[in-house]
Amino acid sequence: MKLTATFAILGSAALSMVAAQTGSFTNFTNIATAPTQFTATSVSLSPVPLCVQKTCLTLIGNLSTPITQGARNSVTGRWLDRLVYTDTQDLCAVLAANGTPCPIAAGAITLNVCHPMRSMTPRNFPIIYQYIITNGDGGLLLAQRANTSLSAKDCP
Ligand SMILES: *[C@@H]1O[C@H](CO)[C@@H](O)[C@H](O)[C@H]1NC(C)=O
Ligand SMILES: *[C@@H]1O[C@H](CO)[C@@H](O)[C@H](O)[C@H]1NC(C)=O
Ligand SMILES: *[C@@H]1O[C@H](CO)[C@@H](O)[C@H](O)[C@H]1NC(C)=O
Secondary structure: OHHHHHHHHHHHHHHHHHHOOOOOEOOEEEOOOOOOOEEEEEEEEEOOOEEOOOEEEEEEEEEOOOEOOOOEEEEEEEEOOEEEEEEEEEHHHHHHHOOOOOOEOOEEEEEEEEEOOOOOOOOOOOEEEEEEEEOOOOOEEEEEEEEEEEOEEOOO
16 A cells, blocks of 8 residues: 555656657667677667557677577566566467567577556556577577656556
């Protein structure tokens, strides 16, 4: 109850900042501590504001190792250091639904990882999203953080 009230107060303050953003969000920070199997030239999220029904993480870059079955996309979101969003997806299932089934061959790639946001997502709050994508072989493909005020709303 108390937490809900706090969300409501800070949420209205964040609203105008969130509403000002349009298009896609590209200011990701690479948080991997070692080389990754995917070398990104661009990581972006769209639409902005994020859409509950379907949000896309678009990855452009080079893949050193094919993406195989068992790859996972783990998404977390933090609001004021609190874990408020968590979702782990079967990456190959998501990619297959987007028309690019695994295996994804090594080399230059553009991948659209489009999926619904979970309904537990707080709406209109500044969230720091973190994407950790691991390959079927257990290797790290990508670890990126979006440090911004992104919220998920119903699609227009
Ligand atoms: C991009 O993110 C970094 C790290 O959070 C931040 O310092 C910088 O101001 C951001 N740039 C833009 C254009 O928002
Ligand atoms: C992209 O990855 C492939 C496969 O590992 C490699 O042969 C190629 O040199 C890489 N290209 C660049 C530009 O890094
Ligand atoms: C987010 O960016 C702000 C400003 O650039 C910075 O002070 C803060 O430490 C960053 N937070 C994280 C978790 O990277």
